[in-house]
Amino acid sequence: xxxxxxxxxxPKIHTLIASDRVEGTPVRRPSGEKIGTVQRLMIDxxxxxxxxxxxxxxxxxxxxQKHLPIPWARLKYDLAQEAYQVDLSDDELSxxxxxxxxxxxxWGDRSQEIVIHRYYRVPHYWGx
Amino acid sequence: xxxxxxxxxxPKIHTLIASDRVEGTPVRRPSGEKIGTVQRLMIDxxxxxxxxxxxxxxxxxxxxQKHLPIPWARLKYDLAQEAYQVDLSDDELSxxxxxxxxxxxxWGDRSQEIVIHRYYRVPHYWGx
Numbered sequence: 001x002x003x004x005x006x007x008x009x010x011p012k013i014h015t016l017i018a019s020d021r022v023e024g025t026p027v028r029r030p031s032g033e034k035i036g037t038v039q040r041l042m043i044d045x046x047x048x049x050x051x052x053x054x055x056x057x058x059x060x061x062x063x064x065q066k067h068l069p070i071p072w073a074r075l076k077y078d079l080a081q082e083a084y085q086v087d088l089s090d091d092e093l094s095x096x097x098x099x100x101x102x103x104x105x106x107w108g109d110r111s112q113e114i115v116i117h118r119y120y121r122v123p124h125y126w127g128x
Numbered sequence: 129x130x131x132x133x134x135x136x137x138x139p140k141i142h143t144l145i146a147s148d149r150v151e152g153t154p155v156r157r158p159s160g161e162k163i164g165t166v167q168r169l170m171i172d173x174x175x176x177x178x179x180x181x182x183x184x185x186x187x188x189x190x191x192x193q194k195h196l197p198i199p200w201a202r203l204k205y206d207l208a209q210e211a212y213q214v215d216l217s218d219d220e221l222s223x224x225x226x227x228x229x230x231x232x233x234x235w236g237d238r239s240q241e242i243v244i245h246r247y248y249r250v251p252h253y254w255g256x
Contacts, residue, residue, distance in 0.1 A: 015172055015173055015174050015254075016170045016171065016172060016173070016179055016180075016235045017170070017171055017173050018168045018169070018170060018171075019147040019150065019151065019168050019170070019171055020147075020148070020151060020168050022147065022171065023147065023148060040146045040147050040148050041146070041147040041171070042144045042146060042147070043144065043145055043146075043147055043150065043169070043178060044143055045143055045144070045145050045205040045207075046143050046205060048177060048178040048200040049176060049177060049178070050171060050176040050177070050178065051144055052144075072176040073176075077173040077174060079173075107144045126143075
C-alpha cells in the first residue's frame with residue numbers, strides 16, 4: 001500500500017472511484033501494453049466486495065470480442081498509469097474462461113465461478 | 129447470510145450484480161417506504177471494497193435534491209424487495225452529511241469521511 005504515500009503534489013489521497021467511472025478504465029500489462037478495458041464490475045450484493053472486473057477485449061490474439069471475468073484479487077490499480085494492471089500472457093488470455101458479447105454468463109452458477117478462481121489461482125471471494 | 133439459503137424456486141444463488149445495474153436501485157426503509165435511489169457506488173480502488181452508496185433523493189422532507197454518501201456497512205440488500213434497505217429516521221436523514229447535485233464532494237478529504245463514519249456509527253472501511 002506504499003502507493004498511497006507517493007501521491008505527488010499534495011496531501012490528498014484519492015483512493016475512491018465512482019462505479020460509473022470504472023467502466024472503460026484501461027487494463028494493461030505491467031509493460032504498459034493495453035489488453036482491454038473494464039466493461040463493468042460484478043459486485044457481491046451481500047458483502048459489498050467487488051468480485052470480478054469484466055475485461056472487454058476484442059481483435060486481440062485473433063480471439064474476437066470476448067468478455068473475461070477476472071477475480072478482483074488478480075487486478076492491481078496502478079495510480080501512475082490510471083489503469084488496472086493484470087499480468088497475463090497471451091497464452092493465459094486465450095485459455096481464460098470467457099464469454100461472447102451477446103451471451104450471458106451464468107453468474108448464478110457457482111461451479112463456473114470455481115473454475116474461474118481455480119484458473120486465476122486466487123481464493124474465493126465468498127465464504128471466509 | 130441465511131438469506132442465501134431461502135432463494136425460492138431453484139438452486140441458483142444470484143448474489144452478484146453488475147455495477148451498471150446498481151445505479152438506480154431503490155433504497156427503502158425497513159417499512160418498505162422508498163427514500164431514494166442509488167446514484168452510484170464509491171469504490172476503494174486499492175482494496176476493491178465498496179465504501180459508499182451515494183443515495184440520491186429529492187423533494188423529500190423539503191430538502192431539495194441531495195446526495196448522501198452512506199457507508200456500505202449501513203446498507204442491507206433485501207433480496208425480496210430487490211432494494212437496499214437503510215434504517216434512517218426523517219430527522220437522521222435531514223441531518224446527514226450531504227452535498228448538492230452540482231457540487232462535488234471532496235472524496236480526497238479524509239476528515240470529511242471521518243465525519244460520515246462517525247455520523248453513521250460504523251467502522252472505517254480503510255485501514256483494518
